[in-house]
Amino acid sequence: MSYKIDVVIEKDEDGYYAYCPALKGCQTQGDTLEEVQANIKEAIELYLETLSDEEKSILQRQEILTMTLEVQVA
Template identity: 50%
Template structure:
C-alpha cells in the first residue's frame, strides 16, 4: 500500500484537495470526508491512467510539517 500526501483546503462550497506528488490530480467535496473519499478515487484513477499510458508512477516524496511561530 502506498500513501500519497493530500492537501485539503476549505472553499466557499466545501473543500478541495490535491496531491503535490501527482500534478493535476485534484478533487472537491461538500464535506471533508467526501473530499477525502473523492481524492482517493481520483488518485486511483490517475495512477491507473499513468500505467495504461506506459508512464512511470511517481513515488510519494512530499512530507509536511507545522511550524509554530508567534503571531
C-alpha cells in the same frame, strides 16, 4: 499494489478542496470532508492507472514533507 500518496485538504466557504502534490493536476472538491476524501481517493486511483511502471516506481521513491512554521511579522 498499494501506494501511499500525500493529500492536502483545505476547507473554505464552499466546502473542501483536495489535491496531491506528487500528482500534478490530481485534484477534486466536495461539500463535506467525507465526500472530498472519497473523491480524491477515486481521482488518485484513476490517475495511477495512467502511469507506467517506471513512473509508479519514481512516485514510490518521492518524499513530500509538510510542516507548520511559526513566523513573526512586524
